[in-house]
Amino acid sequence: MKLFQVRKGQFVYYENELHRVYAVKPMYKKSVHLIRLRDLTQHLSSAAEVERYQPKELDSFIFNKKVYTLSKDRRAEVGDYILITNPTPDYLDHYSLNEIEVVATVENKGVITNNSNGIRHHEYLLMVPGRHEKSNPIEYRDKGSNEDIPLNGNESENIGVDDLLPIIGDVYKKNDKETTLEAMVIGIEGSSVFLGNGQSLHQDELMDTEKWLFLYHLGDK
């Protein structure tokens, strides 16, 4: 691909994996700055090393360690992830191509996201969790060459996220207007986590930032 064809927001393959271009800096040798969708890490590359891919309905890919399938079946609901494939931002909006945002409010004409962007229903594809059976996995251009990482949809258990997993002494706050509950992790057994208020839940639920917010670790004080 040539540099003048690369735009901010495009999905591209780099080293066989799906990335999103977050910046193009023509003055630099490594001019194309990418974020790997699988684990949201940053990578620098040049235009010659990337190849564009345009996401469409029924494509499935891993975003931040979870699998999603793009769909147009229904309108987005509160809490859904959306991929903005057809951006037409208004005056007060601040988003660009292939931005992934979380829906905060649903209106007749469109949705409002957590980043206070107003997005109309025709501008986005819905990201449905899980891999649809008819879906076309797009996280690798050349499937099969990365066999060490399975495509079975349980990525969260396989990919190195150990440093993010809850450990004893982590204090979390419930992300809810109604309560001001804050609780510390006091026990872990396998993937279930026990909190100081007597509650026990799955570690994935605790790591879902829509439900719980990590505040600090006791040992870091």
Added chain:
Amino acid sequence: MIGKLKENSVFIISLILTLLFIIWGVFFTENLTKVTNIIYNGTINNLGWVYIGATFFFVVFSIYLLFSKFGHIRLGKATDRPDFKTPSWLAMLFGAGMGIGIVYWSVAEPVTHFTTPPFGEGYTIDAANTAMSYTFFHWGLHPWAIYTVIGLALAFFQYNKRLPAAISSVFYPILGDRIHGPLGKTIDILSVFATVFGIATSLGLGALQVTAGMHSIFNVPNTLLVQIIVIVVATIIFLISINTGLEKGIQYLSNGAMIISFAILLLLLIVGPTLTIIKVFFNTTGMYLNDFIQMSLRLKPFGEGEWIASWTLFYWAWWIAWAPFVGMFIARISRGRTIKEFVIGVLIVPTLGTCIWMSIFGGSALDMVVHSDNHALAEYIADNVSLAIFTFFEHLPLSSFLSILGFALVAIYYVTVADTATFVLGMLSEGGTLNPSNKIKMTWGIIQSAVASVLLISGGLEVLQTASIVAALPFAIIMLFMSYSLLKGLTGELDVQRRKSRVKNNV
């Protein structure tokens, strides 16, 4: 049907109010001029002190916020960080806050004050100094304090309290859930009404200046008919842009306007009387700070308040009428900043920016008329305010290049302001949605141009000034309550945060 009517009540009622005004202006032009004059005189005689007091209060309140215990509160979640880099954030809010007006007045105002100063003799050295310090005063801390209060309130209730982007949301601590009832709707209707007039005033001034620019560059006649044609053409342009994907083009244009402004500023500093400009900047800043309180509260209890009404009160009203529009914009681009950062960025830095701008434009213009004792030129500028900047350029080196740059700047500002105003009006009138429908945006597009035309037909600049003084008064009162509500909201937020840190410290 009734449900839908209720949902759109803000839009429908404010539309009917403005339509009534337009019909009045078109069919009973004389009567409109007469009545607005009566209200105008009544307002400045009896209620001028409201404007003076309220704006001074906003300055004090913003400075209090800067140094208060609320300074560290972040607009948004604790983890949010600003969307924009600080320089582009400052450039954007400066453009939104002053934009079209600063080009119009930066030469005209100091020179007009020089010919008819607020006190003392005209055409003297003293008059020149007074002229500059009053220009600083009208464009300095007061307008930015108004924007600070409304922008901060909108941002805080939108991002920290998660309420819709409507003016009524700001009253949540006072009104509670009644913000969704008739009281909240009334607030929204008044804010839409004030905004329409604020925008119409700017568009009217813009049309005057675009026509003046065409007159001085292409020799197009400088008449009312041409001004109306300018408005119609601009309306068609932004209606097309709403309906096609040209919105992005508008964004590029508005970035272009910022670049042109800086280019003109730099060019003037070099080709103009550089040393005088620097001296004017320091001298006037000193005078402005020294006389700040006296100027802020100046009224004429025992004499004619004509000068104060046609300048100070007009500006205060115009800024207030323009505030929902600018406040909305500033709130949107300021998420992730702390209150301290916000006040420094919206009150202090832009004030400095306007002072520099005014020193460069006003300083060189005054230098021209004072040093060569050119009274005729000063009179000509004061009599032809909309031509002022082009007359000024004619007396500088590179004059035709500067004129064309100036004209491009005014024309771009005009279209971008008109276009973005339709979005904000759509948003305000649809209960703070970020997805206003195209139909409503187009309706406001046509309405705002119609109001601007009606105001120009019924008497030009003076009627523009009168109308905004009248329309902004209710909103000035609303803004006072807004400050109280903001204070209440911030105190509540502080309690929440204090509870959090107590828990942390105990651990």
